[in-house]
Amino acid sequence: TEGTIWLNHFLRTGMEMFTAARGGYVAEKAETETGWLFPVGDEVHELGYVHMFRDMFKAMDEGRAPEETFYDGYVVNAVMDACYRSAESKQWEPVQLDDWRAPAPTPRIHVAPTLVDGMALVKEEKMPDGRLKRILCDQETGEIVERVVEG
Template sequence: MHQLSLLGTGLIGMFYTQSLHQYQPGVRVAHVYSRRKERAEKFAADWDIPRWSTDLDAAINDPHTDTVLIGLPNHLHKTAILKAAAAGKAILCTKPLAMNAAEALEVLEAVEAAGVFHGYLEDLCYTPKTLKALQAVQNGALGQVLWTRSREAHPGPHSDWFWDPTRSGGGAIIDMGCHCIEIGRNFIGKQVQPLEVVCWADTLVKPIDAEDNAVGLIRYESGALSQFDVSWTYRGGMDLRDEVAGENGTIRLDHWLRTGFELFTETGMGGYVAEKAESETGWLFPVGDEVNALGYVHMFRDMFEAMDAGTAPMETFYDGYVVNAIMDACYRS
C-alpha cells in the first residue's frame, strides 16, 4: 500500500488523482497540498482525501505518506524535490523536471545522494499506442531509426503561470517540447547521444513574453534526426501526433483528434468533452478513457511496479535532466 502526499491541485493534480484512485489498487493520495486553503479543502473533499494543508513542509513530512507526488508550477519543483529528498521520500515529479538544466542536475544529484526513488512523469511517453509502437521499434520492425517527428498543439494552457517565463521557464517549448523531445529520444534509443540542436521559435499571437510556437531539430550521434513542433495557437482542440521512420518501416500515431469517436451536436454533450476541446457543439472528438489515452495509467503502473521491485522506472530524473539540457540548447539556438 502506498500513501501519497500530492503537491498541487491544478489540472495535472486532478488527472493524477483520478488515475491513481481509479486504476492503481493499493495507491491512494492521503494528503493534498495547495497554496490556497479553499482549493486544498475542496480538492480533498472531491477526491476523498483524509488530510489537506497549505503548509508545504507539513505535506511533505507527513509521517503517514511514503511518496511525494509533485504537480506544482515549474518554479516550485526544485524546492519541493529538495525537501522531499531530505525527508527520505520517494519522489514523482511532473514534467518538465526543472526550469533549466542547472536546476535539473541539482535535483538529480540530490535524489541520488539521498538514495530515494525518483520518477519523471512524462505521461505522453506512456500512451498505449506509444508503448506498442516503441515495442515494435525495439523488436526491430523498422530497422535503424532515421527520423522521428512529434507534434503537440492546442489553443494554450489552463493556468496563468504558464504564460509567465519567470515561473514557467519558457513558453511552448518547455510546456510541450519536453514531451516531444523525450518521445523522439525513446524511439531513437536513450543510449544514443544527442549532439546538435537547431530551433526556431516566435511569439505570433499571444500577448506574452515567451514563444507560442516553435519547431526544433535534434541530431543524434547515430545520424538520426528528431523533429518537434509545438504551438499554443492551434485552433480546434489538441493535436497529438508522432511519426517514426526507419530503414525498413514507418509508424504514424494520431492520439487525440482522430480517436475513432466523432460526434456532431447542435445542443452539446451536456458536460466535459476532452482536454483542450474548444467547443461543446458542432463536430466533437470525445475520448473514451482520457487518463488511459494520455498515458497516466501505464505511467503510474510503471512507477509503482518499479518502486516495489527496487528497480528504476522507464523515466527517471536523469531523463528529465537530459530533456532540460536539450530544451536549454533549443533556447540558446
C-alpha cells in the first residue's frame, strides 16, 4: 500500500499516519506531506477556534473584554519573532516588547533545567521506532543540538 492510518488516543494527537505518496493537504499544522504524520482529528476545536469565538461573542454581549485581546496577540507575535531570530542565530534570543504591561519590576522565573550530558534538555520525544529524540541546549553558548538515542 501507499500508507497506513493508526488511531491511538493516548499518544500525541491520537492519530498516527504514514504515507509514501504526496497527497496534498493533510492538516493545517502538518509539517510535511509524506512520512510519519500526526494530524489533529478536529482542527477547528483543538486549535481553540470554537472556544475563542464563543468567548469573543459572549464578551460582546456582556460588554467585557474577551479572554484573549489584541495585546495578547502582540505578546505572542513578539515571542514568535524571538523564536525566528533564535532559529536564525542558533542561540536564545530575547523577546522584544515595546509595551510591557506586567507589574514592574517583573521577577524573573527560573527553573533549574534537567541536564543531559551537561546540556539543558529542551524537549524529549519518543519516536515511532522507540528511539528518543532529544533537543539540548549548551547553557554557555546557547547552541542547540539534536540527538537521537535508543529508548
